[in-house]
Amino acid sequence: MCLDNIREQFEIYKNNPDLVYLDTCATSLKPKCVLDKMEEYYTKYGVNIHRGVYNLSYKASSEYDEAREKVANFINSNFNEVIFKRNASEALNYVALTYGEQNLKEGDVVLTTELEHHSSVLPWMKLCERKKAILRYVKLNDEGRITVEEFKKALDNKVKVVAITLVSNVMGYVTPIKEIIKLSHEAGAIVSVDAAQAVAHFKIDVKDLDCDFLSFSAHKMMGPTGVGVLFGKDKHLKKMMPLEYGGDMNDEVDKTSVTIKEIPYCFEAGTPAIAEVLGLGEAIDFINSIGFDKIEAHCKALHEYALKLLEDVKGITIYNKTSECSIISFNVDGVHPHDASTLFDENNVCLRAGHHCAQLITKWLKVNGTLRASFYIYNTKEDVEKFVKVVKENVKFFSQFN
């Protein structure tokens, strides 16, 4: 597939022809095929799954299972290691509330970092409070990166869980995750990876990484909102008790006892977001049809072009010039990010302003918040030029009040 005409696949541009969308880190735009797939479900076989013994239900169930198979292939896991949740936040919480709840003891250490999204760190913070366990942070280096060297210093045999991001949603740094997982296992800890930002940018292979849990959302990879994925190693899932009981997850029910289905079904109580799961399957096909090589080459080219154009702009501070992913976090000097973002908004440039649900790194940077521009496959050189033009207008506009 050629990226030149890729915008035609995103109908939001037809309704918003001047849109410069630079907020993919918050949520990506959705291609037509994903929306069509969801409509196909509702209009052609929109009935419940794993319940009816009629043909339409069989069709819906097979489509649902096929989507799970696509996810499994996408991250190189087994079919039964893929659990559908509402989003990455719910998936990350689920790890803490099941594995964490059932294994963490008083005095144990959960190791995390200041680069985490709130969804990665808060479930463990609250669990540690309840369990009288200790939440420990890996020191970031001068650039704000997680390094193997600092990770080693924070790791000891008290650490039972490592909750860590694969790509920071503010800085765009890629964590040296493989080495970290290896070291963690040697120290006797399991690793829960937040892959919400990573999943749209490069191939994730859970067998190669050897991670214990890995979470991501469909909506950040051109899929629908309302569905996320929790990968868990088969050996952990088989020992875990479900958090929720109800429809579809049980096997034999008596007045005083219940047995549960096999994994992953025992972790999916109630009717799931069927259309959205099918939409996620379609998003995976869409990504595969383009290929991560092309996606990343495109994003990298736009990112470098933007950094080059911003090089000579005085009056701004960029916090992550060496970011591997196409994210630029910056501020207009002396201007609160929300004031600056209004000027972008007036020019139809959508970007994020604030702490990006990652207050720890905002505090580490010692700022009120940042502006964040993120680029993806539907962005163009013209988008970058418009963005840089508004950056310059921002500097000029607010300088009149100095």
Add this chain to the structure above:
Amino acid sequence: MNNDLENLYRQVIMDHYKNPRNKGLKGYPHIHLKNPSCGDDITIEADISEGIVKEVRHEGKGCSICCSSASVLTEVVKGKSVEEAKEMVEAYFKMMRGEGSSDELEEALVYEGVSKFPARIKCATISWKAFERLLNGEKDE
């Protein structure tokens, strides 16, 4: 630069942002409000006695619209009766909804332009919402 923006960021607003009036708390009854999604964090305190708003002060952090509107609030409501102040609060919220402005708002009229920016209305109203609660006799412990 377009007119809406010039109206949003009036010189007087930026002046109150850079040189806030009545900033710093003295220990009167107060209400603390936050907008966690953007980080606006404002405390308003008021000395209200004998039916008169004798003094209003503010503390906090946020964007220029949020911080300056707290500063302007403390000036325009000072000396007003509780009834007059309640009417001003109503008039201010009405202006934010784009339903017209009234001269009684005095300097707070400079925020009329905010109604064109729905995403910024929260910034301009957070201090007024805190003050409204103080007028109604509420206070944080």
